[in-house]
Amino acid sequence: MSNWSELKVLKARSNNLIALPETLGKCYKLEILSLALNAIQDLPECIEHLTRLEELDLTNNGLSSLPDQMAALVSLKKLYLGRNQLKPSAVNHVCGLIKLEDLFIPKNLLHGLPKEIGQLINLRNVSFAGNLMKTLPKEIGEWTKVEEVYLSGNDYEALPNSIQEWKNLKELHLKGCDKLQVINPKVAFPKTLLRIDLRETQVEMPDEWQEPPKGVIEKRIPPFYILGPAKKKGAAKKKK
Numbered sequence: 030m031s032n033w034s035e036l037k038v039l040k041a042r043s044n045n046l047i048a049l050p051e052t053l054g055k056c057y058k059l060e061i062l063s064l065a066l067n068a069i070q071d072l073p074e075c076i077e078h079l080t081r082l083e084e085l086d087l088t089n090n091g092l093s094s095l096p097d098q099m100a101a102l103v104s105l106k107k108l109y110l111g112r113n114q115l116k117p118s119a120v121n122h123v124c125g126l127i128k129l130e131d132l133f134i135p136k137n138l139l140h141g142l143p144k145e146i147g148q149l150i151n152l153r154n155v156s157f158a159g160n161l162m163k164t165l166p167k168e169i170g171e172w173t174k175v176e177e178v179y180l181s182g183n184d185y186e187a188l189p190n191s192i193q194e195w196k197n198l199k200e201l202h203l204k205g206c207d208k209l210q211v212i213n214p215k216v217a218f219p220k221t222l223l224r225i226d227l228r229e230t231q232v233e234m235p236d237e238w239q240e241p242p243k244g245v246i247e248k249r250i251p252p253f254y255i256l257g258p259a260k261k262k263g264a265a266k267k268k269k
Contacts, residue, residue, distance in 0.1 A: 077101035187211035227257035
């Protein structure tokens with residue numbers, strides 16, 4: 030790999046890889062690195078040399094931590110880390126990657142997020158579904174460009190009021206957050222919003238959400254679907 034200096038795309042999914050060589054750092058021009066469905070437990074320090082990397086997929090490996098050198102991936106826009114064993118400290122190394130648009134860390138061991146996660150102001154699509162989280166920092170309100178948020182299967186009792194700042198929200202998924210009781214009704218105000226999934230939660234449907242929409246919530250075409258115990262719709266379930 031030390032001779033692959035012109036390589037831009039490397040896809041090595043499902044190969045039972047248990048490690049990566051230090052010579053990976055010689056691939057200076059690498060833009061896409063897909064290593065999902067392997068058995069990688071650690072990332073080499075040489076990853077800091079991949080400053081042109083825009084997409085990194087490490088879904089379904091054996092990662093329990095991320096190296097400090099992750100902070101050097103300043104061009105990264107898409108990061109997929111689902112189905113690993115990552116703990117909250119691992120997220121600290123991601124918070125400075127301000128170009129991130131997609132951040133998927135579902136089904137790990139996260140029981141919280143650092144407030145610095147609010148620095149990721151360019152996020153469009155986010156998933157922290159299937160973790161162990163009880164709270165979210167108010168700083169997530171800084172994700173003003175976010176469009177799809179997947180938080181299903183966590184232990185939240187409430188979401189921070191700052192989510193009303195998600196002015197471009199299209200979908201919010203909270204299915205299976207069976208302790209969730211409180212959500213800011215204003216999260217449903219953006220005209221862009223098409224779906225909120227509150228199935229298997231304890232949230233009482235606010236009057237402002239009843240259809241036809243009232244007050245400041247204008248009618249949407251296609252219509253606004255609320256999936257929950259108080260209102261069942263026939264909208265197709267979107268999988269992530």
